[in-house]
Amino acid sequence: MYLHGRNVLKELLGIDSSRLRIKRILFTNQRNVDTQLLELAKEAKVKGFRIEEMPPEKLANLCREKKHQGVVIDLKEFSYVDSEKMLDNLEKQSTATIVLLDQIQDPHNLGAIIRTSVAVGADAIAITSSNSAEITPAVVKVSAGLAFSIPVIKIVNMAQFEKSLKERGFWIYASDMNGTPYYENEYSEKSAIIFGNEGKGVRRLVKERSDVLISIPMERTVDSLNVAAAAAIILFDRRRQLTVRGA
Amino acid sequence: MYLHGRNVLKELLGIDSSRLRIKRILFTNQRNVDTQLLELAKEAKVKGFRIEEMPPEKLANLCREKKHQGVVIDLKEFSYVDSEKMLDNLEKQSTATIVLLDQIQDPHNLGAIIRTSVAVGADAIAITSSNSAEITPAVVKVSAGLAFSIPVIKIVNMAQFEKSLKERGFWIYASDMNGTPYYENEYSEKSAIIFGNEGKGVRRLVKERSDVLISIPMERTVDSLNVAAAAAIILFDRRRQLTVRGA
Numbered sequence: 001m002y003l004h005g006r007n008v009l010k011e012l013l014g015i016d017s018s019r020l021r022i023k024r025i026l027f028t029n030q031r032n033v034d035t036q037l038l039e040l041a042k043e044a045k046v047k048g049f050r051i052e053e054m055p056p057e058k059l060a061n062l063c064r065e066k067k068h069q070g071v072v073i074d075l076k077e078f079s080y081v082d083s084e085k086m087l088d089n090l091e092k093q094s095t096a097t098i099v100l101l102d103q104i105q106d107p108h109n110l111g112a113i114i115r116t117s118v119a120v121g122a123d124a125i126a127i128t129s130s131n132s133a134e135i136t137p138a139v140v141k142v143s144a145g146l147a148f149s150i151p152v153i154k155i156v157n158m159a160q161f162e163k164s165l166k167e168r169g170f171w172i173y174a175s176d177m178n179g180t181p182y183y184e185n186e187y188s189e190k191s192a193i194i195f196g197n198e199g200k201g202v203r204r205l206v207k208e209r210s211d212v213l214i215s216i217p218m219e220r221t222v223d224s225l226n227v228a229a230a231a232a233i234i235l236f237d238r239r240r241q242l243t244v245r246g247a
Numbered sequence: 248m249y250l251h252g253r254n255v256l257k258e259l260l261g262i263d264s265s266r267l268r269i270k271r272i273l274f275t276n277q278r279n280v281d282t283q284l285l286e287l288a289k290e291a292k293v294k295g296f297r298i299e300e301m302p303p304e305k306l307a308n309l310c311r312e313k314k315h316q317g318v319v320i321d322l323k324e325f326s327y328v329d330s331e332k333m334l335d336n337l338e339k340q341s342t343a344t345i346v347l348l349d350q351i352q353d354p355h356n357l358g359a360i361i362r363t364s365v366a367v368g369a370d371a372i373a374i375t376s377s378n379s380a381e382i383t384p385a386v387v388k389v390s391a392g393l394a395f396s397i398p399v400i401k402i403v404n405m406a407q408f409e410k411s412l413k414e415r416g417f418w419i420y421a422s423d424m425n426g427t428p429y430y431e432n433e434y435s436e437k438s439a440i441i442f443g444n445e446g447k448g449v450r451r452l453v454k455e456r457s458d459v460l461i462s463i464p465m466e467r468t469v470d471s472l473n474v475a476a477a478a479a480i481i482l483f484d485r486r487r488q489l490t491v492r493g494a
Binding site: 014109112115116118119120121142146149161183214217218219221222223225228229230232233236237239240243244 | 366481
């Protein structure tokens with residue numbers, strides 16, 4: 001996977017995660033580059049990464065973007081985490097939060113929800129394997145590199161995954177216009193919260209299998225919120241509630 | 248201003264606002280278009296809009312995008328609202344919310360914050376006139392057409408605008424990492440809430456002139472939230488507080 005850009009490199013250099021595997025960092029071989037780029041190259045060297053230099057056109061070919069700002073990062077493919085192993089680990093924790101995305105299709109939304117999930121302290125993100133955006137360079141960029149800071153599970157069988165969650169003591173909440181207002185909901189210490197597709201929301205069967213539907217009260221003239229905004233509101237309010245409760 | 252796409256047209260047809268001025272709706276003159284497009288054309292006709300047909304290449308030239316899905320909407324330029332007139336109107340209300348954006352530069356963030364602001368019931372959005380994204384077709388698209396559902400003010404002199412706000416009984420809150428947790432803050436019925444630039448946050452002088460700094464507590468390993476996520480969290484929590492208070 002090839003990423004590009006100075007901010008992205010800066011963010012990746014700041015991430016301490018075994019899931020982030022940088023193969024090489026490729027800089028432009030142009031002379032007279034500015035000090036920002038030189039400093040980034042120096043920092044990358046100090047941290048022990050393999051550095052290469054090549055013509056800017058070659059960088060553009062690799063990352064398929066002319067505006068690479070003189071730097072391309074060559075990463076190992078994104079590795080998803082095994083769901084059973086993940087759930088076994090979480091079972092030992094007294095509180096746990098899983099963000100479950102039911103067919104989110106816009107890479108921008110997926111990246112934004114990942115960034116929010118890491119900031120709120122969620123333990124894992126689960127995405128459906130069909131009809132979903134995957135972890136691509138665009139998603140990593142919007143996530144500010146944080147896609148590597150949280151385990152991401154790809155769910156093949158949603159019904160089976162929900163069953164596994166319940167067996168391990170999780171309560172499942174699905175966001176839906178017809179649910180309880182999110183701030184009136186008392187979340188379980190172990191919560192999986194489902195956000196649905198941009199157009200259709202959470203699928204009917206998925207909603208039926210969940211324990212509680214939660215909604216975000218808003219102006220009547222507005223159809224719906226952007227799903228990344230909805231996730232930010234609900235996830236941070238759960239954090240607020242647990243803080244106030246002292247959990 | 249030219250917008251394109253079926254979802255965008257659908258959203259615009261649903262908006263009832265004197266600020267939205269559709270000059271013409273341009274459809275492809277190709278035969279054998281699908282029923283969705285025919286239905287949209289029918290709906291547009293019923294609502295009394297001027298319809299024209301032209302070759303798809305011409306549509307692409309107008310909106311500068313090949314993937315226009317057979318429809319381009321020709322709008323009057325976006326009209327900003329006069330700040331003094333706006334503030335005079337709001338003075339009569341017992342509660343009012345102004346979302347103030349200090350040099351937000353990413354059109355995606357601006358569009359997302361507009362959509363959130365309309366959903367939360369804010370009365371106006373104010374953007375700085377320098378170093379800010381403006382209301383472009385890209386912004387309107389991300390806002391789901393809602394940029395036309397809320398007055399947008401362009402601030403030339405921030406200090407003067409803040410003075411005007413205070414004279415009219417507004418309290419000014421600025422989001423900042425070092426503020427009071429947002430859920431502990433008791434908002435005034437009349438609130439202006441400031442969100443800052445993606446990289447630098449709210450400018451120092453702007454912070455100093457505001458009444459209260461508010462923060463979003465999050466995991467220590469994370470630098471910051473995306474500003475559109477931060478706005479969603481803070482604005483909806485203010486709505487929650489006012490609802491709980493019965494305001």
